[in-house]
Amino acid sequence: MIRGRGVHITLRLVLSIVLSMVLLLSVCVPPGMAEARDQSKLEGNSKEIEELDHAAATLYRDVMDGNIEKARADVAEVSRWFSTGQVQATLSVEAIHALSGSILEVQQATQSVQASPDEWVKAAANLRLATDAIAHPRQPLWQQYYKILREDVSGLNNQFAKGNMKGFKAGTEVLEDHYETIRTAALIHGRTTEVVRTDSWISYVKGxxxxxxADASAIRGALDQGNPTLNALFGREKDATALAPFIPRESERQAELTIGMIVLLALAYAGYRKYRAGFTG
Incomplete structure (x- = not known):
């Protein structure tokens, strides 16, 4: 009887330890492991992504050189690599839609006899930054636009302070142009919520x-939201931290591991006490 009771308690002890280890592992995943899982598909399709990015870079260079005939052939090459299932498998639905729209814009710009060189360059730059965001997710080129957009917001503040509403309106158009250049890349980089927020803010300021x-207090309130909105979009400073998913830092993970080990040992000791009591009770 006592022996059967002891075996039962032993099983409960083992189950408690196993459960504790599972819980411990669920909160103490080594740094980078989750991110590595997220990047696995991207790494597996690196050749197709590299070719897509190379084609977009060639397209951008030919557009900058004014070689539109060559650029038209480049667009076809970009479309060919984008249409592969391997590339699209790494993208979200929003990213696929945005990237396909960017390719279409370049195609229309290079085919139109009415399009200006500025329109060609803008469309090609949008696509170039978008494919780079796929090929280099850790250090994408579109992040370099942070300073440019911050300067645009600063310019709006200066024009408003001077009471120059004509200059303010022109500044909103410049800001929108710069933002549209990186919008697709930001979506590909997973900044969907922040893109929606920035879309709304720019639309409101332009309005x-x-x-x-326009009510001066309304303009001032809108401008006050400019830098926080950009900080969130680019993952900078406090605003980005408030909107981003919580990711424990290295020191926090070590603390979790220590606490988890203490809990595990406490449960094991408690189980051992019960096991001993089963033989002496």
């Missing part, structure tokens, strides 16, 4: 600039 007698 205020279009008004004949």
């Amino acid at each position: 205020l600039g279009d008004q004949q007698n």
Whole structure:
């Protein structure tokens, strides 16, 4: 009887330890492991992604050189690599839609006799940054636009302070152009929520600039949201931290591991006490 009771308690002890280890592992995954899982598909399709990025880089260079005939052939090459299932498998639905739209814009710009060189360059730059975001997710080129957009917001503040609403309106158009250049890349980089927020903010600021007698307090309030909105979009400073998923730092992970080990040992000791009590009770 006592022996059967002891075996039962032993089994409960083993199950407690196993459960504790499972819980411990669930919160103490080594740094980079989760990210490595997220990047696995990307690494497996690296050749196709590399070819796509190379084709977009060639397209951008030919557009900058004014070689539109060559650029038209480059667009076809970009489309060919984008259409592969391997590339699209690494992208979200929003990213696929945005990237396909970027390719179409370049195609239309290079085919149109009415398109200006500025339109060619803008469309090609958008696509170039988008494919780079796929090929280099850790250090994408579009992040370099942070300073440019911050300067655009600073310019809006200066124009508003001077009471120059004509200059303010022109500044909103420059800001929108710069933002549209990186928008697809930001979506590909997984900044969907932040892109929606930035879309709304820029639309609101542009609307205020279009008004004949816009409320000054409304403009000031909108401008105050400019830098926080950009910080969130680019993952900078406090605003980005508040919106981003919580990712424990290395020191926090070590603390979790220590606490988890203490809990595990406590459970094991408690189980051992019960096991001993089963033989002496």
